[in-house]
Amino acid sequence: MRIFLTGATGVIGRRVVHELSTQGHQVTAVGRNSAKQETLRQAGAEPVAVDLFDTEGLRRAVAGHDAVVNLATHMPSSSTRMLFRSAWRENDRIRKVASSNLVDAALSAGANLFVQESFAPAYPDSGDHWIDESTPLVPAAYNRTIIDAEAAAQRFTDAGGRGVILRFAAFYGADALQVRDLIWWVRKGWAPLPGLPGAYISSISHDDAAAAVIAVLRAPAGVYNVADDEPVTHRAYVDTLTAALDVSSPRLPPAWLTPLLGSVGQVLSRSLRISNRKIQQESGWAPRLRSVREGWPEIVGALGAGGRGST
Template sequence: MNVFVTGASGVIGQRVIPQLVAAGHAVTAVARSAEQAVALRQARARPLSLDLFDRPALRAALAGQEAVINLATHIPASVWRMLVLPGAWRENDRLRKIASAGLVDAALAAGVGCFLQESFAPVYPDCGDTWIDERVPIRPARYNRTVADAEAAARRFTESGGTGIVLRFASFYGPDAFQTLAMIEAVRAGWAPLPGAPEAFYSSISHDDAARAVVAALGAPAGIYNVADDEPLRRRDCADSLAAALGVGMPKFPPLWTVRLFGSLGALMARSQRISNRKLRAASEWVPIYPSVREGWRATLDALGDPTQQRY
């Protein structure tokens, strides 16, 4: 199948490209630099320089494509930027609201059969200990309301006769994520790395498992799918399992009032979310390598090297 990929240089895209090629797909991917183009060629994909906001160029680029995987995001490059820098999410909002709609329009015009859109599972509300499936209405925070716009674009693709797929990814972790490195540093310093109550649930997914889900979902029916570990952990278990993997003491949780210091992002990340992946597992052959972050921490630290010696 001819597959067009945006966001190929991201932590998920870098893993998706070689898996698509290995599965026998002919992959064209957007390259934003000469270095990225070289990396894509080495992965046996065809690089394409493209402005995702240029609608005529999008229509030309999608001619002959059978599936589009839209992984394009622009996440602020540090936790500090996420929390305090004015306009830090502006480009990400443009991608989700404007570029996603433009890609759907171009895909429909080109006769593309499948459109896969990344999304963000933590936009679900706080549901305590109750399992969350795809029927639960989302409740985005102020900073990420455009998640709904991106999902609406994929839904419009389905309503127009195509197969629109939305993957709601749980919180990512992996050796090449600055958020994961920040969590490691927090636990080393004796503090729990996640906002919210210790008994609240935290749903996560490794970069590797997320990429495998993208490839598997190409064969799924239209709809929304959660991509999360089999076993979401309570925040206390998540923090303690990271501490155990690092060989340090169990971390302390800051007072709950500190969540308010971090605005809508902090409030969203403090939600208790026990997210179910059953729908995707039933609709595809995807099974996560790591049933929970408990197993994933060990693999992440192994990829980073000796966790007792390395600093981040």
């Protein structure tokens, strides 16, 4: 299969590039500078420098491909920056404009598959009830444009293609800046995870998220939750991490702090027990790390020095 991939140098994208190339797919991957292009080339992809907002350039780049996989995002540079609405503007533009441009290019190319990343924590607080794909999204201000991105993928399906939307749970992995920030705070005796201790958090490791992208290349059109098998409570999430770090487990933030964290705090405080049943049934995918109870010890071990990383 000839696959056009955006977001190819991100934590999920670079894993996807490697696996697609290993499986023998022809991968064209977007890389905006020479260093990223060389990294993509070494991973087995053909790099292309194209602006996702240049509609004509994008049509030329996508021509001849069977599938488009859109993993492009622009995350704020730190956990602190995430609290500022302005830090999400470029990400909003990518989801609202670039996603639509990519669908137009895919349709023009006659591609039969379009895969769009989305965000499962946009589901509403659901207590201890399981959440499936039929639950309406209630995005916060900072991630409202996932509605636009999902609509673009649905437009691809409506035009006769196979549009697949992946609603990823909370990512974690050894190469995530946010994970390193979380570990730093936990070592300082504070857990930046607002909400009730008994609220649920659904997670997905970077490796398992990438494996899901590969798996849905053969799945029917539709929306799929990508989460591990066993969501845990906020208290268990922090306790599992601190046990892996061999440090004392800190208190969770008080309830009065959540409103001060804006829309990001609102989302983080939600209780989200997300079901992955549909993607397992339709694609055969299953997470290797069934919960953070398995994941945190592995990731802390990969970071080395008790979770401090190479620095």
